[in-house]
Amino acid sequence: MTIDRQTLRWNGWGPAKQDNPLPDGAPQWGWIRETLGLSVLPSTPAKRLSDITLTPCHLSADDIESFEKIVGNNQVRTDDYERAFHARGKSYHDLLYVRAGDLAVAPDGVIYPRSSAEVQQLITLCADRNIAIVPFGGGSSVVGGVNAHARNAEDKLVTIDTTLMDKILEIDRVSMTARIEAGIYGPALEEKLQAQGLTLGHYPQSFQFSTLGGWVAARGAGQQSNRYGKAEKWLVSTRLATPAGTWSTEETPASAAGPNLNQIVAGSEGTLGIICDATVKIHAIPAAKDYRGYLFKNFEAGVDVAREINHAGIPVAMVRLSDAPETYFFQAFSATGAGGLKSKLQNLFLKWKGLADNPCLMLIGIEGEKETVSWARERTEAICKKGGALAIGSGAGDKWYHGRFNSPYARDPMMDRGVGIDTLETSTHWSNIMNLHQKVTSAIEAAIEDTKAEPAAKGIVMGHVGHSYPDGASLYFTFVFPRDLKDEVGQWQKIKRAASDAILANGGTISHHHGVGTDHTPWMEEEKGSMGLSLLRTLKEKLDPKGIMNPGKLLP
Structure with a gap:
């Protein structure tokens, strides 16, 4: 196991012992409260595991002994920590449950095999005994993909954790x-x-x-x-x-021997x-890397440039374009408490360049041989400038690159203060990017407005073009909002439903890279069609006739 489970948060993101990116008294809290239109930010801490009673383990002594014969005595866990850690994934929806102490879907046991042979023996045993299985790696799913949902109230369910298989x-x-x-x-x-x-x-x-x-x-x-x-x-x-x-x-x-x-x-x-x-x-390993930023006057101008870069066949590693709200949010969030002459001069310069109102940040990353990187940088910069962009150098790119895994760490302290934050993503053709971006943004904004707990409360909806292709790109949305503490799950469901309905109604896919899990199954028939779903169900019935593998996921 490359990471000891006991060192990680069972009800949040990252190590159990880590610096709080938003400690009490941090200047960002005042900005968040004002931006969300709240009078106060409430204290909403998570329940401690010691204060939670898990459902009883349904496994018999013979079940556990049979598992231990395959993987060894120390590799079958039924303690509260392991069951709680493997109960759900890491979505906002999941955390609403585990932070509230609701571990009704915890597995009966967690098994750590060391080889593919042991995995096969475990699955064969579970199939013989009709015990459901949830496969588990890092557990980072944000769509309910690893949740320990049993098939019925009497069902036995184990999680098979593969992290000892790391060679x-x-x-x-x-x-x-x-x-x-x-x-x-x-x-x-x-x-x-x-x-x-x-x-x-x-x-x-x-x-x-x-x-x-x-x-x-x-x-x-x-x-x-x-x-x-x-x-x-x-x-x-x-x-x-x-x-x-x-x-x-x-x-x-490559092969033409069927699909x-x-x-x-x-x-x-x-x-x-x-x-x-x-x-x-x-x-x-690439010999050179170059990440740098460009500011556009509006989102549409940036989308046009992202498309042109893809059509030109320039070997970029990344083209990421934030819309105006995302550009503003992350600049304001990181700059809170700063100011002075430098900030004022920056604002005056952007105003002079016509970029003061709703600038949109594009980050372009290029990796490869030094000559290739140099050529691609010149080509992309020329296309950006032709599209009206202001080149702001490598500072913005380097800052993003070195902090690109940091955003999830801010979610736990925000949830401790009554703030909800969630993400969703989709993809569509270039010709539909602007329409889909507008429709999904509006749908999320309206749902937040309809579910707000205070009259003056409001949310922030932001997005970016992330992964791009010759024919289209992904759209990734982040939304921050005041939680309705009386109906947190219901509030999330309304927002999720509004966004997902807007995606399918306006030419997007229900997921570009997060997957389906449990959260997206209601939209799978519309996405795949009845014939497509029938084919997937037939395949599952052939390989998994008793339906023991990850029940409730992917197929409605």
Whole structure:
């Protein structure tokens, strides 16, 4: 296990012992309170685990003994901490439950196998005894993808945690592929690859606390996906343990022998089996990196430039365009308490350039050989300037790069003060980006307005273009709002429903890279169609006839 579970927060993000990014007295609190239109920020701490009573474990002594015969005595856990840690993922919705002490969906036990052979034996045993299974890696799902939902009140359910399976099994330097066990965390994976001058290049925001298997299972995307690809692009082959036996997918670089079955595994979210290892495409560590910022007068101008960069075929690693609210929020949030002459001069300069009203920040990242990076920087800067952008240098890019995993750490202290913060994402064609952005933003704003607890309260809805392609891009939304402490889950459900309905009604996908889990299943039939869902259900019935694998996820 690359990270000791006991060192992590069971009801929040990151290590249990970490500096609070928003301590009491931090200047950001006053700005947050005023921006959300609140008279006070209430104290809403999470319940301690010692004050919570978990539901009884349904496993029999014989069940536990049988599991221990496969993995060993110390690898089957039924203590409160392990069950609480594995009860849910890390979404805002999940945290509303666990922070309130509602652990009704905690697994009966947590099992830590060390090999694919042990995983297969565990699944076979569970299938024989009709015990449900939730596959678990880092547990960073934000859509209910690892929640321990049993099939019924009498159901037995175990979580199989793969994080002891963290080895690099094979590296093929000629073909530039590596076969890696699925339970390895992002930092450990990159440390081992980079020690040999190699990288996968997959850096999602959850990188520090997510695993290779989870990235594949949810069709995840890293921040530099323009260069390295989403999970389904860098995946070469997988090996799954399923109730029907072990399944290894094809691993040739290309084939016309029917559909590529790797694309069924990518995005299967543990409903077909447990990914034990994966062969992936790897790269040499880039010789040079360049991240820099540009300011646009409005969001549409930035979208046009992002599209042109993609159509020009320039080898960028990332093109990220924040809308005006996101640009303002993060600048104001980080600058609170600052000011003085430097801030005033910056504002005067932006006003002189016509960028003072609603500037939108674009960050462009380029990685590769030094000559390639230099050429791509010149080309992208020329396109940005042609589109009316102000080049602001590498400072903004470097600041983002070095703090790119920090945002989730601010959520826990905000939830301690009655503030809700959640995210959702989608993708669509370039011709529909502006329409979808406006419709989803308006839907979230209206839902927050309809669910506010105080008359003067208001929310903040912001978004950015993240992962981009020749034919379109993803849109990622973050919204901050005062919580309705009398109906927190109901408030979230109304906001989520409004946003998701707007996405499907206006040409977006229900998820670009977070996955489906439980949260998005109500929209799957509209997304896939009845025939598509029928095909997916048939496949699951073939591999998992008793429906023990990750019940309640992906398929409505």
